[in-house]
Amino acid sequence: MYNERIVCAYLYPITKYGYPPDADRTVDYLREMKALGFKNVELEGIRESHLQKVYDLKDNIAENIISLDLNVSYFCTVLPGLSLPDKNTKQQQLDLFVKGCEIAKLFGAKGVLDNAPLPPYKFPADIPVVRHYNDEIMSSAYLPFDLNWDEYWDNLINTYRTICDIAKDYGLTYQVHPALGLLSSTTDSFLYFYDAVKRDNLRFNLDTANQFILNDNLTLALRRLKDHIDYIHISDNRGKKPEHLEIGKGIIRWDIFFETIDLINYKGLIGLDIGGSESSIDNLDIAYKNSADWLEKNWLGKK
Template identity: 35%
Template sequence: MRISCCWLYAITKYGYPPSLADTFKVLKEMKALGFDSVELEGVRRENLMEVYAQRHELKKLCDGEGLRVINFCPVLPGTVSLDRKERAESWVLFKYAIEIANHFETATIQGDSFTPPLKFRGDSPYQESISYGKQFTVEIDPTFEWQRQWDAMVESFSFMTQEAQQAGLRFCVEPRVGELLSNTDA
Protein backbone atom coordinates (compact mmCIF):
# COMPACT_ATOMS: atom_id res chain seq x y z
CA MET A 1 0.00 0.00 0.00
CA ARG A 2 1.21 3.52 -0.81
CA ILE A 3 0.20 6.53 1.21
CA SER A 4 0.82 10.05 -0.05
CA CYS A 5 0.99 13.34 1.80
CA CYS A 6 -1.90 15.55 0.80
CA TRP A 7 -1.61 19.30 0.41
CA LEU A 8 -3.66 19.85 3.55
CA TYR A 9 -0.38 19.40 5.45
CA ALA A 10 1.06 22.45 3.67
CA ILE A 11 -2.10 24.51 4.17
CA THR A 12 -2.34 23.67 7.86
CA LYS A 13 1.29 24.55 8.49
CA TYR A 14 1.81 27.56 6.21
CA GLY A 15 -1.61 29.05 5.45
CA TYR A 16 -3.78 29.16 2.39
CA PRO A 17 -2.24 29.15 -0.05
CA PRO A 18 1.33 28.63 1.10
CA SER A 19 3.79 31.09 -0.43
CA LEU A 20 5.99 29.71 -3.17
CA ALA A 21 8.98 29.82 -0.80
CA ASP A 22 6.96 27.77 1.69
CA THR A 23 5.95 25.40 -1.11
CA PHE A 24 9.60 24.55 -1.74
CA LYS A 25 10.14 24.18 2.01
CA VAL A 26 7.09 21.98 2.63
CA LEU A 27 8.02 19.54 -0.13
CA LYS A 28 11.32 18.90 1.66
CA GLU A 29 9.43 18.51 4.93
CA MET A 30 7.07 15.96 3.37
CA LYS A 31 10.10 13.92 2.31
CA ALA A 32 11.62 14.25 5.79
CA LEU A 33 8.37 12.85 7.21
CA GLY A 34 8.96 9.72 5.12
CA PHE A 35 6.66 10.33 2.15
CA ASP A 36 7.68 9.46 -1.39
CA SER A 37 4.39 10.56 -2.98
CA VAL A 38 2.81 13.98 -2.49
CA GLU A 39 0.05 16.23 -3.73
CA LEU A 40 0.59 19.77 -5.07
CA GLU A 41 -1.88 22.65 -5.49
CA GLY A 42 -2.21 25.92 -7.36
CA VAL A 43 -4.79 28.22 -5.79
CA ARG A 44 -6.67 30.67 -7.99
CA ARG A 45 -4.96 32.61 -10.77
CA GLU A 46 -2.05 34.20 -8.91
CA ASN A 47 -0.77 31.15 -7.04
CA LEU A 48 -1.47 28.78 -9.94
CA MET A 49 0.56 30.96 -12.29
CA GLU A 50 3.39 31.16 -9.72
CA VAL A 51 3.45 27.36 -9.56
CA TYR A 52 3.34 27.26 -13.37
CA ALA A 53 6.27 29.70 -13.65
CA GLN A 54 8.31 27.68 -11.12
CA ARG A 55 7.26 24.21 -12.29
CA HIS A 56 10.74 23.33 -13.58
CA GLU A 57 12.40 24.32 -10.31
CA LEU A 58 9.72 22.53 -8.27
CA LYS A 59 10.15 19.38 -10.37
CA LYS A 60 13.92 19.57 -9.99
CA LEU A 61 13.48 19.74 -6.21
CA CYS A 62 11.04 16.82 -6.20
CA ASP A 63 13.33 14.72 -8.38
CA GLY A 64 16.30 15.53 -6.14
CA GLU A 65 14.33 14.58 -3.03
CA GLY A 66 12.93 11.41 -4.59
CA LEU A 67 9.38 12.77 -4.42
CA ARG A 68 6.66 11.91 -6.90
CA VAL A 69 3.75 14.33 -7.29
CA ILE A 70 0.79 11.99 -7.84
CA ASN A 71 -2.01 14.57 -7.95
CA PHE A 72 -2.21 18.22 -8.94
CA CYS A 73 -5.16 20.24 -7.68
CA PRO A 74 -5.90 23.59 -9.29
CA VAL A 75 -8.25 25.43 -6.92
CA LEU A 76 -10.44 27.41 -9.31
CA PRO A 77 -13.73 28.55 -7.73
CA GLY A 78 -14.76 30.19 -11.00
CA THR A 79 -15.32 26.76 -12.51
CA VAL A 80 -18.72 26.61 -10.80
CA SER A 81 -19.64 30.27 -11.26
CA LEU A 82 -23.08 31.04 -12.66
CA ASP A 83 -21.32 33.53 -14.95
CA ARG A 84 -20.25 31.57 -18.04
CA LYS A 85 -17.49 34.09 -18.81
CA GLU A 86 -15.98 33.46 -15.38
CA ARG A 87 -16.22 29.70 -15.94
CA ALA A 88 -14.47 30.07 -19.30
CA GLU A 89 -11.65 32.07 -17.67
CA SER A 90 -11.21 29.22 -15.19
CA TRP A 91 -11.07 26.75 -18.06
CA VAL A 92 -8.09 28.65 -19.48
CA LEU A 93 -6.38 28.36 -16.10
CA PHE A 94 -7.26 24.66 -15.99
CA LYS A 95 -5.27 24.18 -19.21
CA TYR A 96 -2.22 25.63 -17.43
CA ALA A 97 -2.94 23.20 -14.59
CA ILE A 98 -2.92 20.34 -17.10
CA GLU A 99 0.53 21.45 -18.24
CA ILE A 100 1.71 21.43 -14.63
CA ALA A 101 0.21 17.99 -14.00
CA ASN A 102 1.83 16.59 -17.14
CA HIS A 103 5.17 18.19 -16.28
CA PHE A 104 5.10 16.33 -12.95
CA GLU A 105 3.74 13.18 -14.64
CA THR A 106 0.87 12.99 -12.15
CA ALA A 107 -1.74 10.28 -12.38
CA THR A 108 -4.62 12.65 -11.66
CA ILE A 109 -5.74 16.24 -11.83
CA GLN A 110 -8.34 17.26 -9.31
CA GLY A 111 -11.31 19.59 -9.25
CA ASP A 112 -13.44 20.86 -6.41
CA SER A 113 -17.12 21.72 -6.38
CA PHE A 114 -16.98 24.66 -3.92
CA THR A 115 -19.81 26.11 -1.87
CA PRO A 116 -22.96 27.32 -3.59
CA PRO A 117 -23.44 31.11 -3.83
CA LEU A 118 -24.74 31.54 -0.31
CA LYS A 119 -24.48 34.51 2.01
CA PHE A 120 -22.86 33.29 5.20
CA ARG A 121 -23.79 34.96 8.45
CA GLY A 122 -20.56 35.06 10.40
CA ASP A 123 -17.90 32.50 9.53
CA SER A 124 -17.82 30.67 6.22
CA PRO A 125 -16.20 27.30 5.47
CA TYR A 126 -12.72 26.82 4.00
CA GLN A 127 -11.59 30.42 4.45
CA GLU A 128 -8.43 29.53 6.34
CA SER A 129 -8.31 26.02 7.69
CA ILE A 130 -10.86 23.26 7.97
CA SER A 131 -12.91 23.16 11.17
CA TYR A 132 -14.76 19.87 11.45
CA GLY A 133 -18.10 19.93 13.23
CA LYS A 134 -18.50 23.69 12.93
CA GLN A 135 -21.99 24.83 12.00
CA PHE A 136 -22.70 27.76 9.69
CA THR A 137 -25.73 29.96 9.16
CA VAL A 138 -26.62 31.00 5.63
CA GLU A 139 -29.08 33.07 3.66
CA ILE A 140 -30.24 31.84 0.27
CA ASP A 141 -31.08 34.38 -2.42
CA PRO A 142 -34.76 33.88 -3.33
CA THR A 143 -33.81 33.92 -7.04
CA PHE A 144 -31.28 31.09 -6.63
CA GLU A 145 -31.99 28.13 -8.93
CA TRP A 146 -30.32 24.87 -7.92
CA GLN A 147 -30.63 23.34 -11.40
CA ARG A 148 -28.83 26.29 -12.98
CA GLN A 149 -26.01 25.93 -10.44
CA TRP A 150 -25.81 22.17 -10.96
CA ASP A 151 -25.73 22.63 -14.75
CA ALA A 152 -22.83 25.10 -14.43
CA MET A 153 -20.85 22.58 -12.36
CA VAL A 154 -21.62 19.73 -14.76
CA GLU A 155 -20.56 21.85 -17.74
CA SER A 156 -17.21 22.62 -16.11
CA PHE A 157 -16.62 19.07 -14.91
CA SER A 158 -17.40 17.80 -18.42
CA PHE A 159 -14.89 20.25 -19.89
CA MET A 160 -12.24 19.35 -17.32
CA THR A 161 -12.80 15.62 -17.77
CA GLN A 162 -12.42 15.93 -21.54
CA GLU A 163 -9.27 18.07 -21.24
CA ALA A 164 -7.76 15.67 -18.71
CA GLN A 165 -8.48 12.65 -20.91
CA GLN A 166 -6.92 14.35 -23.94
CA ALA A 167 -3.82 15.00 -21.83
CA GLY A 168 -3.64 11.39 -20.62
CA LEU A 169 -4.78 12.24 -17.08
CA ARG A 170 -7.65 11.10 -14.91
CA PHE A 171 -9.91 13.85 -13.57
CA CYS A 172 -11.04 13.40 -9.98
CA VAL A 173 -13.19 15.43 -7.62
CA GLU A 174 -12.86 15.75 -3.87
CA PRO A 175 -16.37 15.80 -2.42
CA ARG A 176 -16.62 17.90 0.74
CA VAL A 177 -19.45 18.63 3.14
CA GLY A 178 -21.04 22.01 2.45
CA GLU A 179 -20.05 22.07 -1.21
CA LEU A 180 -22.08 21.46 -4.36
CA LEU A 181 -20.88 17.86 -4.44
CA SER A 182 -20.77 16.73 -0.85
CA ASN A 183 -20.27 12.99 -1.30
CA THR A 184 -19.76 10.33 -3.92
CA ASP A 185 -23.49 9.56 -3.93
CA ALA A 186 -24.55 13.14 -4.74
Protein backbone atom coordinates in the same frame (compact mmCIF):
# COMPACT_ATOMS: atom_id res chain seq x y z
CA MET B 1 11.16 5.62 2.95
CA TYR B 2 7.52 4.73 3.43
CA ASN B 3 5.68 2.46 1.01
CA GLU B 4 4.89 4.31 -2.22
CA ARG B 5 1.16 3.74 -1.79
CA ILE B 6 1.26 6.21 1.13
CA VAL B 7 1.12 9.88 0.09
CA CYS B 8 1.90 12.96 2.18
CA ALA B 9 -0.97 15.33 1.43
CA TYR B 10 -0.50 19.08 0.98
CA LEU B 11 -2.30 19.65 4.27
CA TYR B 12 1.11 19.11 5.87
CA PRO B 13 2.66 22.41 4.64
CA ILE B 14 -0.72 24.14 4.92
CA THR B 15 -0.86 23.31 8.63
CA LYS B 16 2.72 24.44 9.22
CA TYR B 17 2.70 27.63 7.16
CA GLY B 18 -0.90 28.79 6.64
CA TYR B 19 -3.46 28.76 3.86
CA PRO B 20 -2.25 29.07 1.25
CA PRO B 21 1.41 28.51 2.09
CA ASP B 22 3.89 30.63 0.17
CA ALA B 23 4.25 29.14 -3.32
CA ASP B 24 7.84 30.43 -3.50
CA ARG B 25 8.78 27.87 -0.83
CA THR B 26 7.36 24.84 -2.66
CA VAL B 27 10.77 23.19 -2.99
CA ASP B 28 11.26 23.58 0.78
CA TYR B 29 7.96 21.77 1.34
CA LEU B 30 9.11 18.94 -0.90
CA ARG B 31 12.30 18.60 1.11
CA GLU B 32 10.38 18.57 4.38
CA MET B 33 7.95 15.89 3.20
CA LYS B 34 10.85 13.76 2.00
CA ALA B 35 12.61 14.24 5.35
CA LEU B 36 9.53 12.76 7.03
CA GLY B 37 10.08 9.62 4.95
CA PHE B 38 7.59 10.07 2.11
CA LYS B 39 8.34 9.16 -1.49
CA ASN B 40 4.90 10.23 -2.77
CA VAL B 41 3.47 13.69 -2.12
CA GLU B 42 0.71 16.10 -3.11
CA LEU B 43 1.17 19.66 -4.32
CA GLU B 44 -1.46 22.36 -4.82
CA GLY B 45 -2.30 25.54 -6.68
CA ILE B 46 -4.79 27.43 -4.51
CA ARG B 47 -6.98 30.04 -6.17
CA GLU B 48 -5.75 32.52 -8.75
CA SER B 49 -2.50 34.06 -7.47
CA HIS B 50 -1.12 30.94 -5.78
CA LEU B 51 -1.80 28.67 -8.77
CA GLN B 52 -0.29 31.25 -11.13
CA LYS B 53 2.83 31.45 -8.97
CA VAL B 54 3.22 27.67 -8.98
CA TYR B 55 2.78 27.80 -12.77
CA ASP B 56 5.54 30.39 -13.04
CA LEU B 57 7.83 28.19 -10.92
CA LYS B 58 6.79 24.86 -12.43
CA ASP B 59 10.02 24.11 -14.31
CA ASN B 60 12.20 24.67 -11.25
CA ILE B 61 9.81 22.66 -9.08
CA ALA B 62 9.81 19.82 -11.63
CA GLU B 63 13.62 19.72 -11.63
CA ASN B 64 13.64 19.46 -7.84
CA ILE B 65 11.01 16.71 -7.86
CA ILE B 66 13.42 14.69 -10.01
CA SER B 67 16.56 15.57 -8.03
CA LEU B 68 14.82 14.70 -4.74
CA ASP B 69 13.58 11.41 -6.25
CA LEU B 70 9.96 12.15 -5.33
CA ASN B 71 6.64 11.41 -7.00
CA VAL B 72 3.85 13.99 -7.10
CA SER B 73 0.84 11.70 -7.22
CA TYR B 74 -1.82 14.41 -7.44
CA PHE B 75 -1.85 18.14 -8.06
CA CYS B 76 -4.76 20.00 -6.47
CA THR B 77 -6.29 22.83 -8.50
CA VAL B 78 -8.39 24.76 -5.97
CA LEU B 79 -10.75 26.85 -8.11
CA PRO B 80 -14.15 27.28 -6.41
CA GLY B 81 -15.28 29.77 -9.04
CA LEU B 82 -15.64 26.94 -11.57
CA SER B 83 -19.10 26.23 -10.18
CA LEU B 84 -20.33 29.83 -10.39
CA PRO B 85 -22.86 30.73 -13.12
CA ASP B 86 -21.06 33.92 -14.25
CA LYS B 87 -19.58 33.21 -17.70
CA ASN B 88 -16.59 35.53 -17.38
CA THR B 89 -15.60 34.13 -14.00
CA LYS B 90 -16.04 30.59 -15.26
CA GLN B 91 -13.83 31.20 -18.30
CA GLN B 92 -11.09 32.74 -16.15
CA GLN B 93 -11.25 29.69 -13.89
CA LEU B 94 -11.13 27.31 -16.86
CA ASP B 95 -8.04 29.08 -18.18
CA LEU B 96 -6.40 28.60 -14.78
CA PHE B 97 -7.52 24.97 -14.74
CA VAL B 98 -5.72 24.37 -18.02
CA LYS B 99 -2.57 25.73 -16.39
CA GLY B 100 -3.18 23.40 -13.45
CA CYS B 101 -3.39 20.43 -15.80
CA GLU B 102 -0.19 21.52 -17.51
CA ILE B 103 1.52 21.65 -14.11
CA ALA B 104 0.14 18.23 -13.13
CA LYS B 105 1.35 16.61 -16.34
CA LEU B 106 4.81 18.17 -15.99
CA PHE B 107 5.05 16.89 -12.41
CA GLY B 108 4.04 13.39 -13.52
CA ALA B 109 0.79 13.36 -11.53
CA LYS B 110 -1.94 10.78 -11.98
CA GLY B 111 -4.67 13.38 -11.71
CA VAL B 112 -5.86 16.78 -10.60
CA LEU B 113 -8.01 17.24 -7.51
CA ASP B 114 -10.41 19.92 -6.32
CA ASN B 115 -13.19 20.32 -3.82
CA ALA B 116 -16.63 19.24 -4.93
CA PRO B 117 -18.69 22.03 -6.57
CA LEU B 118 -19.63 24.96 -4.38
CA PRO B 119 -23.37 25.74 -4.63
CA PRO B 120 -24.15 29.15 -6.21
CA TYR B 121 -24.04 30.94 -2.88
CA LYS B 122 -23.71 34.67 -2.49
CA PHE B 123 -21.30 35.82 0.20
CA PRO B 124 -20.93 39.31 1.72
CA ALA B 125 -17.65 39.64 -0.20
CA ASP B 126 -15.83 37.27 -2.58
CA ILE B 127 -15.77 33.51 -1.98
CA PRO B 128 -13.84 33.13 1.30
CA VAL B 129 -10.29 31.79 1.00
CA VAL B 130 -10.77 28.83 3.33
CA ARG B 131 -10.30 25.07 3.21
CA HIS B 132 -13.68 24.29 4.78
CA TYR B 133 -16.95 26.18 4.69
CA ASN B 134 -17.88 25.87 8.35
CA ASP B 135 -21.16 26.82 10.03
CA GLU B 136 -20.05 30.40 10.65
CA ILE B 137 -19.17 30.96 6.99
CA MET B 138 -22.27 29.18 5.70
CA SER B 139 -24.53 31.26 7.95
CA SER B 140 -23.53 34.36 5.96
CA ALA B 141 -24.21 32.72 2.58
CA TYR B 142 -27.50 32.73 0.72
CA LEU B 143 -28.87 31.58 -2.63
CA PRO B 144 -29.89 34.29 -5.14
CA PHE B 145 -33.64 34.86 -5.20
CA ASP B 146 -33.69 34.61 -8.99
CA LEU B 147 -31.81 31.29 -9.10
CA ASN B 148 -33.23 28.86 -11.66
CA TRP B 149 -31.97 25.55 -10.32
CA ASP B 150 -32.54 23.47 -13.46
CA GLU B 151 -30.69 26.02 -15.56
CA TYR B 152 -27.87 26.21 -13.02
CA TRP B 153 -27.56 22.42 -12.80
CA ASP B 154 -27.40 21.99 -16.58
CA ASN B 155 -24.72 24.67 -16.76
CA LEU B 156 -22.76 23.06 -13.92
CA ILE B 157 -22.85 19.63 -15.53
CA ASN B 158 -21.64 21.03 -18.85
CA THR B 159 -18.81 22.81 -17.04
CA TYR B 160 -17.66 19.61 -15.35
CA ARG B 161 -17.85 17.69 -18.60
CA THR B 162 -15.51 20.31 -20.03
CA ILE B 163 -13.22 20.05 -16.99
CA CYS B 164 -13.04 16.27 -17.25
CA ASP B 165 -12.38 16.46 -20.99
CA ILE B 166 -9.54 18.94 -20.45
CA ALA B 167 -8.03 16.70 -17.78
CA LYS B 168 -8.33 13.69 -20.08
CA ASP B 169 -6.48 15.56 -22.82
CA TYR B 170 -3.56 15.77 -20.38
CA GLY B 171 -3.87 12.10 -19.41
CA LEU B 172 -5.30 12.94 -15.97
CA THR B 173 -8.19 11.89 -13.79
CA TYR B 174 -10.33 14.57 -12.14
CA GLN B 175 -10.76 13.89 -8.43
CA VAL B 176 -13.72 15.39 -6.55
CA HIS B 177 -12.97 16.02 -2.87
CA PRO B 178 -15.92 15.96 -0.41
CA ALA B 179 -16.42 18.54 2.32
CA LEU B 180 -19.12 20.17 4.41
CA GLY B 181 -21.30 22.63 2.48
CA LEU B 182 -20.48 21.36 -1.02
CA LEU B 183 -22.41 19.49 -3.69
CA SER B 184 -21.63 15.81 -4.47
CA SER B 185 -19.83 15.27 -1.15
CA THR B 186 -21.61 12.08 -0.08
CA THR B 187 -21.86 8.71 -1.76
CA ASP B 188 -25.39 9.28 -3.04
CA SER B 189 -24.75 12.82 -4.23
CA PHE B 190 -21.53 11.87 -6.02
CA LEU B 191 -23.16 8.96 -7.83
CA TYR B 192 -25.98 11.29 -8.91
CA PHE B 193 -23.38 13.80 -10.11
CA TYR B 194 -21.36 11.12 -11.91
CA ASP B 195 -24.44 9.83 -13.72
CA ALA B 196 -25.10 13.37 -14.94
CA VAL B 197 -21.55 14.24 -16.02
CA LYS B 198 -20.94 10.88 -17.74
CA ARG B 199 -17.14 11.03 -17.83
CA ASP B 200 -15.06 7.97 -16.91
CA ASN B 201 -12.14 10.03 -15.57
CA LEU B 202 -14.39 11.73 -12.99
CA ARG B 203 -13.31 10.13 -9.71
CA PHE B 204 -14.22 10.45 -6.03
CA ASN B 205 -11.45 11.33 -3.57
CA LEU B 206 -12.96 9.54 -0.58
CA ASP B 207 -12.06 11.48 2.60
CA THR B 208 -12.54 9.52 5.81
CA ALA B 209 -12.79 12.46 8.23
CA ASN B 210 -15.02 14.63 6.06
CA GLN B 211 -17.44 11.85 5.21
CA PHE B 212 -17.50 10.64 8.79
CA ILE B 213 -18.68 14.06 10.01
CA LEU B 214 -21.28 14.06 7.20
CA ASN B 215 -22.60 10.71 8.53
CA ASP B 216 -21.75 9.01 5.24
CA ASN B 217 -21.09 5.40 6.30
CA LEU B 218 -17.49 4.73 5.29
CA THR B 219 -17.65 0.98 4.74
CA LEU B 220 -20.85 1.31 2.72
CA ALA B 221 -19.25 4.14 0.75
CA LEU B 222 -16.27 1.92 -0.09
CA ARG B 223 -18.54 -0.83 -1.37
CA ARG B 224 -20.72 1.49 -3.44
CA LEU B 225 -17.86 3.62 -4.79
CA LYS B 226 -15.33 0.85 -5.42
CA ASP B 227 -15.34 1.52 -9.17
CA HIS B 228 -14.98 5.28 -8.66
CA ILE B 229 -12.08 5.59 -6.21
CA ASP B 230 -8.34 5.30 -6.68
CA TYR B 231 -7.24 7.88 -4.13
CA ILE B 232 -8.34 8.07 -0.49
CA HIS B 233 -7.58 10.80 2.05
CA ILE B 234 -7.05 9.28 5.49
CA SER B 235 -7.38 11.02 8.85
CA ASP B 236 -9.31 10.33 12.04
CA ASN B 237 -12.27 12.22 13.47
CA ARG B 238 -14.18 12.31 16.76
CA GLY B 239 -17.59 12.81 15.16
CA LYS B 240 -18.31 16.29 16.52
CA LYS B 241 -16.79 18.70 13.99
CA PRO B 242 -14.61 18.78 10.86
CA GLU B 243 -11.10 17.81 11.96
CA HIS B 244 -8.26 15.73 10.57
CA LEU B 245 -6.48 13.76 13.27
CA GLU B 246 -3.75 11.16 13.49
CA ILE B 247 -5.00 7.61 12.95
CA GLY B 248 -6.20 6.31 16.32
CA LYS B 249 -6.96 9.71 17.85
CA GLY B 250 -10.62 9.65 16.82
CA ILE B 251 -13.43 7.11 16.77
CA ILE B 252 -13.34 5.79 13.19
CA ARG B 253 -13.29 1.97 13.14
CA TRP B 254 -10.11 1.43 11.17
CA ASP B 255 -10.25 -2.34 11.52
CA ILE B 256 -13.56 -2.46 9.66
CA PHE B 257 -12.45 0.22 7.18
CA PHE B 258 -9.34 -1.66 6.08
CA GLU B 259 -11.12 -5.00 6.05
CA THR B 260 -13.45 -3.40 3.51
CA ILE B 261 -10.52 -1.87 1.59
CA ASP B 262 -9.18 -5.38 1.10
CA LEU B 263 -12.64 -6.79 0.39
CA ILE B 264 -13.14 -4.45 -2.58
CA ASN B 265 -9.56 -5.17 -3.75
CA TYR B 266 -8.56 -1.52 -3.60
CA LYS B 267 -5.33 -0.90 -5.52
CA GLY B 268 -5.09 2.88 -5.27
CA LEU B 269 -3.16 5.28 -3.07
CA ILE B 270 -3.73 6.46 0.50
CA GLY B 271 -3.05 10.13 1.23
CA LEU B 272 -2.33 11.08 4.84
CA ASP B 273 -4.38 14.27 5.20
CA ILE B 274 -3.73 15.28 8.79
CA GLY B 275 -3.85 18.74 10.35
CA GLY B 276 -5.51 22.04 9.57
CA SER B 277 -6.40 24.86 11.94
CA GLU B 278 -9.55 22.96 12.89
CA SER B 279 -7.54 20.05 14.34
CA SER B 280 -5.86 19.79 17.74
CA ILE B 281 -2.47 18.23 16.99
CA ASP B 282 0.48 18.74 19.34
CA ASN B 283 3.24 17.58 16.98
CA LEU B 284 2.43 17.46 13.27
CA ASP B 285 5.55 15.54 12.24
CA ILE B 286 4.91 12.82 14.81
CA ALA B 287 1.25 12.60 13.75
CA TYR B 288 2.27 11.94 10.14
CA LYS B 289 5.00 9.48 11.08
CA ASN B 290 2.79 7.58 13.52
CA SER B 291 0.02 7.31 10.94
CA ALA B 292 2.37 6.15 8.19
CA ASP B 293 3.89 3.60 10.56
CA TRP B 294 0.38 2.41 11.48
CA LEU B 295 -0.52 1.94 7.81
CA GLU B 296 2.65 -0.02 7.11
CA LYS B 297 2.13 -2.28 10.12
CA ASN B 298 -1.64 -2.78 10.13
CA TRP B 299 -2.53 -2.59 6.44
CA LEU B 300 0.41 -2.95 4.08
CA GLY B 301 2.27 -5.25 6.48
CA LYS B 302 -0.52 -7.82 6.29
CA LYS B 303 -0.30 -8.25 2.53
